[in-house]
Amino acid sequence: MTVVSDPRGTMPMRSGIGEADYGTPKSDSDVLVNVTIDGQSHLVPLGTSIMRAAGEAGCDIPKLCATDSLQPFGSCRMCIVEIDGRKGTPASCTTPVEEGMVVRTQTAKVAKLRKGVMELYISDHPLDCLTCSANGDCELQDMAGVSGLREVRYGIGKNHLDAPTDSSNPYFSFDESKCIVCNRCVRACDEVQGTLALTIEGRGFNSKVSPGGLNFLSSECVSCGACVQACPTATLQEKSVIDLGMPTRTVETTCAYCGVGCSFNAELRGDELIRMVPTKTGGANEGHSCVKGRFAWGYASHSDRVTTPMMREKITDEWRVVSWDEAIQFTATKFKAIQEKYGDNSIGGISSSRCTNEEIFVVQKMVRAAFGNNNIDTCARVCHSPTGYGLSTTFGTSAGTQDFKSVAHSDVIVVIGANPTDAHPVFASRMKRRIRAGAKLIVIDPRKIDLVESAHIKADFHLPLQPGTNVAVINAIAHVIATEGLIDEEFVSERCDPGQFKRWRAFIELPENSPEVVAAQSGVPAQLIREAARMYAAGNNSAIYYGLGVTEHSQGSTMVMGMANLAMATGNIGREGVGINPLRGQNNVQGACDMGSFPHELSGYRHVSDNAVREQFEMLWDVKLLPDPGMRIPNMFDNAISGEFRGVFVHGEDIAQSDPNVKHVHRALESMDLVVVQDLFLNETSKFAHVFLPGTSFLEKDGTFTNAERRINRVRPVMAARNGKQEWQIVCEIAQAMGYDMHYDNAAQIMDEIAQITPTFKGVSFAMLDQVGSVQWPCNDAAPTGTPIMHIDNFVRGQGQFMETPFVPTEERSNRKFPLLLTTGRILSQYNVGAQTRRTKNTTWHTEDLLEIHESDAAMRGIVDGQKIAITSRIGETILTAHVTQRVPAGVVHTTFHHPQSGANVITTEFSDWATNCPEYKVTAVEIRPAESSAPATNTLDEVLAKV
Amino acid sequence: MDVAILTRMAEQIELNIPVHEDTYLRISEHLVKFWTPQMRSDFYQQVIANRKDFSATLNKVVDELRAKANA
């Protein structure tokens, strides 16, 4: 673990890379064996390679093809050693230690061989070290030094020095002339990423790394960067390093894209970020990354960034740049004026899952303490609020049950309404590794997502259900388990509430929940449901992973409870390899929920009506708190339109683009007297704003993010804040200006306050995180090192609570006028509304949102691939380009929402989850037709709205 | 807030909570836990004024909640 005491401090770097490399993976064996290396004896776990044993003992053996993120390969022959009593010179990477083994790593014989091998390498390598982009960060260079090679005697012979460079990928280049064919890139693509895009082409001297196809860009490559990281030379090199040179300092921080929460070393020179390299010590990613985290950080310095506060009287006025003081005073004064005129309840705030725990905590504190109401909601409302409701009702905790590592122990993996290879790629790689090693896979999703069938992965069962029928299908699966005697009666009787179980059992065994009945509703053949149910129940360890395809429905909360029921009924809770695991969309959805930014809950999921809890906060904050829940986001909009809600502080969320039925949202925003937006860029929401407060990018923030596995990761300021202030400071200053004394010297103090008032965070502090790297809550006296797996002996709520889950179909149904069902999702290279990724070279892969449509639906309407089409719901209409495919079933269309001009939410409806009001993004009845003109649509959101 | 929206929300909650003797209690709990006081009182007024338009369960929910509030 790298320890950073001064967050801006410089850390020593080894050859430009921060972390030690022991050459081969760690052995998990408990058995220790004694091995003597160069005269020193060491105890190491059985299964450890000689190379690793030597490296851990501080005596590095030369190596080129070995790296500890990959299985040993044994090709470079630099790591050969001599072993007493054995013939020859075995490779130390592929030879495991044995009890009593005596190894010599430095002998005249191996020295001569290493030098001879190095002479061969250099006989086919350009001699341009001084001008090479990897100069100082090249293992070949290091090893040439170590081997003592002074002369290459082979003269001019066959070589690859004129081999071309492939620069097709926007972020890295492949210079074949420098390739030493160590296979590390090929193996990384296989073992780490699991895409298998790279291979070795040709034999012998003609062996070369090949991405298949024309070049990297046109290949299967997903640009995760694993190959670039694995490359020991300049062959695969970040273009930023080629352009700017080697970094000189490193700050460890956390990615701000999806809920996986990968740890990265930001490598800089001065204040200039050169590259982001995933860290092997990162608890969530263990050295892996995806195209977004690894490469798509350029938006942070994009010219669109707004770095000064701006104001205007009316939203039709031009923006006026103002000082921080003026902006803050204006905001505070106006909020207070509104409250004086319309009452305390007339304003509120919306916190963002993109921000740090500290920022979120401060925003909700401002609302509760300075605004004096509970009108605080978070953007998690529109994604994972049903997870909170469902899992706290059944298990007692509003969070996933496992750590990511747990999937390595799963025998049956069920993926429901999630597309991990696109939306959570680093976790998907872990999952694929386990599936390739033999775990069974069940995919429940309308679409044939990549996991259903891709390189070396094939789902055992794919249940292509009609959008909106999740609950019917999960009930049918449970029905099979209950009626075929597959219930883990022992687990249920020991761990669950018997009365609730009895009720549930009676309900689930009803014929209406049988696969045969559900088949008609869901379109999934009964036999498929039965077999999938049996497979889930039969697994020693069966785990469910799910995404927004579960939550963003009018029965989202019911579905979450349905999955929890299933896990309880089969005893798949409370150990490695099992559980119910939400894949969170944004970096800090978990944190936003934990920090008390729902209107009914204080931090740690404690209801505002709990007098004892409220009193603690009141004492600490020296303010009176309201005991009743405040408004949810949709309530705020509804009340804005009816004139009761008149001012809002929107923290880093583009509600005018990302919330459903944007027409309604726009009307709400237009109705308000004060809309304050804090963000990096002007966005759709800021069009309705009176005050724009510039925010900080994740590279400037100091704080923590909590990922989908409850892991609290440090976010460290890599560079100075461009706007001159941390976001929590801005919030505090507004509160101060409104008359509530709210002050912190630094972000660490905010976490200290969180820990002081939140039992599940009691043991957390920046100092502690800097020491251990990361920790999974609950982290307190009972679990000082955190809690990777929850509900081990007991459920947090005591007894597991089975809940009846009647299937209530959505009112949004296809009909003659709107015969197709639209569902939405994400693509690998883009992220949500695209505010960040559209401002990076990731646009190379996804220049516009496409509408996937089944070929039969397309043919019926005379639509061809690539054609502009109009898509209409009863709410609105927008224009998209058709992608004719078999990836969606007939009757279902799918699009992404990464580009504002696509206006996917122009057509989504006001329907929402019955329990949490999470919008039903995943089901909209639509009709499509060829657009009038085939000219590129110039449909900005405004124009579309004007038309509707 | 528009009472039509509140009505729809309440009816959707009722639809999704299975019918048992204690259903009205679960709906009441839900409204107390997640609805603002204003939403609740607007809804009570709506029900009291138009009792016939609401199910027996929702009528019972409102009676229960009002009784509790007065207690």
Added chain:
Amino acid sequence: MIKVFVPLDSAALSVGADEVADSIALYAATANIEIEIIRTGSRGMLWLEPLVEVETSSGRIGFANICTETVSELIKSGALETGSHESSIGLVEEHEFFKNQNRVTFARVGVIDPLSISDYENHGGLVGLRKALEMSSADVVSQVTESGLRGRGGAGFPAGIKWQTVLNTQSDQKYICCNADEGDSGTFADRMLMEGDPFTLIEGMIISGIAVGATQGLIYVRSEYPHAIDILNRAIAMANEYGLLGSNVLGSKSAFALEVRVGAGSYVCGEETAMLESLEGKRGMVRAKPPIPALVGLFGKPTVINNVMTLSAVPMILAQGAAAYQALGHERSRGTQVFQLAGNIKRGGVVEVAFGITLGELVDTYGGGTNSGRPVKTVQIGGPLGAYLGTESWDVAMGYESLAQAGGMLGHGGIVVFDDTANMAKQARFAMEFCAEESCGKCTPCRIGSTRGVEVIDRIVAGEDQEKNLELLEDLCEVMTDGSLCAMGGLTPMPVRSALKLFPADFGIKTGAKL
């Protein structure tokens, strides 16, 4: 009814055996002679092919080098009945090339119809398997261990010990993989056995499966052997039908399934771990050992990998007992070896004799010297990466250790003969070139070293900085020998070093120059 035997072996087919068979049938019909033509393997006397045999009361009489033109004459002359004809070589098994051989593995090759299970049984087939089915796994393994059988693929590892390792390893699935990727120059014994007596191999693999607890066998055959592949596939289909293969081998509780897999023209796939990769559908790249395939083999499961000759020796060992096999041989090389004589040789073919025969006997007595009639310059034993030996090694007894002591390597038992016109610098260069061509490209010494080897030899031959380049070549050979991942790169220096040592003049090196 006259029984006429015409070989269907590829070597015989290449000189017109099929046409000969058709022709015999045609002329016999025309002449109204009732005959039965039986297609067999080859006797291994390749210079006599097509060798047509007829059954007589005193035994089978052979007619050598028959072609379509001589068939009518042969039939008209009544030779099919009398056995006398100018092409007659008399009783085949009394031929001087044949009579002193000790045919154990090849006992039925050339004798029986390769696709007749009854023929196979009538000639002693399935005796070993039936015995094995009565024995415990451990006893079968100890029979093989006691026989002294060693791997005939080249490494000479004791088969019984390998089997014991697989037997001792717990696993839900184990495999028997037969390496029939016979890629060495001058070797053809595997092919001849698969074409001439496939059931011996099948029986050997079933016994191996019973011995170690494997129920699935795979035969990895090089794509250049279409006839062998066809015959194996047909034999396997017959064996399945007969109940020899399947879930109850010969009615027992043992199960064994067998499949043929075809290689893709890569020499290195004859290396056992590269073969496993290829069998798994991956690029034929060598794996590092450990783990050894006996523990972690095909699809990660314990796997017996043996050569065709190794597995085909097993039925006889079981049938006649380990002691009978063990009684044959020389020092630690027990049993018989199927030598293959090729290259510039008068009488090329298969010689199966007990270990211990001298190199000179094989080349001169059996092979009859060079085909060109010129003096023998050298022989290469063990394939393209085997060492060259000169006539001064004529008295070396053929065996794993004795040959190694003389600087050679038995390999797969192929002996390629060169006369005094051969240029050994070219041969040394060819060894490096072959390696450069066939290297899987995984390890550096083999991948780059072989190409550099060609270049350095060229410089030596061209007289450039001879002393320095000779030193460099020696260093390179050391790096390749000691540094390569597998035998491909590791053995390439053998022909190079031996050629250089025996025939420096061919490299343009003056006598007395420092080597």
